Amino acid sequence: MPAEGEDPDPRFTLANERTFLTWLSTSLALSAGGVAMAVVPREIFVPWIRTALAVVLVLLSALAxxxxxxxxxxxQRALRLKAPLPPLALAPVFGYGVAAVAVLALVLILIAG
Structure with missing residues (x-):
């Protein structure tokens, strides 16, 4: 069964593939951050906060x-059909989620120091 629409410019397809791979590498980085947060020594962060931060990072990783x-x-479908690109509805979730973890971790580092 042939794909609908026309083949898009290969540059756009390759850019879309790079974006896909960037989402996967972002996921890997978030996962690594979650694992790193989970193994922070007890005396640095309160254990339940450390666990909560790790869980948020790993959940964001899985979502990505x-x-x-x-x-x-x-x-890719929008490119083939020459339609508007779909919005990235979850951008605020990732942006605010990572920012919240970073700010909370910073506050805890300052308190522990």
Whole structure:
């Protein structure tokens, strides 16, 4: 069964693939951050806060990985149909989620220091 629409300019397809791979590397970085947070020594952070920060980072990691392919597919379809690109609805979740973890970790580092 042939794909609908026309083949997009290869540069756009390759840019879409790079974005897909960036989502996966972001997911890997968030996962590594979550694991690192989970193994921070007890005396640095209160254990339940350390665990909460680790869980948020790993959940963001899973979300990024799970949504990478559907996002790539929707953008590729829009390129083929010469339609507007779909909005990145979860950008605020990732931006605010990572920022919240960073600010809370900074506050805890300053308190512990």
């Amino acid at each position: 990985a799970l949504l990478a392919y559907p996002r790539w597919r929707h953008v």
